[in-house]
Amino acid sequence: MRSFVSGLATLIAIVAIIVALPSLWVKERVIDPEGFATTASTMAENSKIQSYMADEIVNQVVTASNGLVPALIAKPIATRYTASAQFRSDFVDIASQEHAWLFNEATPEQRGKPMQLDLTNMVNRVIASTGLSVKVPGPITVDITRGAGDGLEAGRYHHVGSQLTLIAYVSLIVAVVAALLALAIGRRRGTVLAWLGVGAVASAAISWGLAILFAHRAKQEVSATDGGARQVAEVTIDGVVNDLTHVALIVGAVGLGVAVVGVVVRLAFRF
Template sequence: MRTFVSAVAVILGVLLAAVAVPAIWLDRNIVQEDGFVSLASPLGKDEAFQQRLAGAAVGTIDTGAIPEALAGLVQPVLDAAAGSMTRLPGYPAAWEETLRKSHRLSFADPRNLPPEVVSTTSLTLDVAPLVALGTEEISKATGLPLDPPGQTLINIGQSNQRQLIERVSAYAPLGYLLAVGVVIALLLALVVARRRWAVIFNLGVAALLLAGLWTAGSQLAADAVLGAASGNEVADMFKNEFVAAASNSFQEWTLASAIAGGALLVVGLVIRIASPGRRPVTR
């Protein structure tokens, strides 16, 4: 009976862990704003992505307030601003604020979103901080006052992805409760087990299998996201770079699981060798 209970507890713990670990990763790196910014910040250091994003941001600047007599002088200034924006001292802060504003648009309560965001079902990137940075440089170069917009939105991905994000933000935090269940189940398995080395060994095998399962699952998810083109070159570049960063981040978790699994295998074998079993009592 003890062996049966231990086996059921191990199976339950492994099943809960299979869901808990990806859920916790999603909550820490996607749902939580600081985690999202930390994950996506290095994208702003990619030179090709920087230049395209800066060009797209500058291209949205409203130059209607500039007199027609000066209109011919504006385009060279716009081109220069797009080329130099990423070298401006304020660019890192503007890029971080872009990520924070975009995250809030994607994960905020729909009731608190502007109508133009609620009306779309795809994810939204708000590059207004970058536009404001470019507008400031153009104003300095031309001596003309230009008002930056409060929002400059770029849709990312396909329709209905916002609904997916809403589900992720609702269910990802449950991963912590599942993790508590994992700990309880595995402790129960160890307490009631007749052969604790076998429990530890089997947990090592399970950890290795889960690492492989998570790796395959993350690859399938990445391929699905990358296969859905948005039709916007800047949006697709952001998506491609972000998916690569997310895959590398989750890969660190799967690698940690594989290392832990290998360690548990060794520990289980060592315990088995050190305690080969009870010897019969001789009289």
């Protein structure tokens, strides 16, 4: 009976581990606003994102200043700005606007409208760098999507985000409890430990596969955005997927180590 219960608990733990890794990663790095902001901060150092944002800021500066700041003057200033630490902070604010649009519950005013980004702070920083004592009150907004039906409507991932968060927490609790139970009552704890390690390796492999599927799906979702914004979104998606791949490799390596330890314990100590 002990062997049966231990085996069942081990199987449950393996399944829970496989579910927990990708769901916890999505919860921490995509759904959680602070985790998403951390990812965005890293992406702000990408040259493609800096180039696109510099061009967009220049367009808005010329318009907002009523031509007082021509593009020839604004462009080098905007380029220096997008390479600065201040830009990284401002870019996080921009990314947070996108995150709130997609993951917060949509308000009646947002339904059917395109996603907009408020570039007021960025534009005013560049204008101030020219020496002009002009401050645009704003908001200076840029449409990122075309509106309803483009796949990125307000609140698009609100319910999905809540469900994945619940799955992440439940799977983690189940994995820990089931693993401890299996180790506590198992007659061959080395074998149990080895199987738990195999579960971690399987979870890493599946997470790697899901990362590829996520990248493909996410790029389809942003296909309705304008050219430059789409490039920024795709760079961000690639960065996020690379992070999941990195995490999966670490978990896979740890799982392999646990499996080896389990086998050694079983063979050496018959435990």
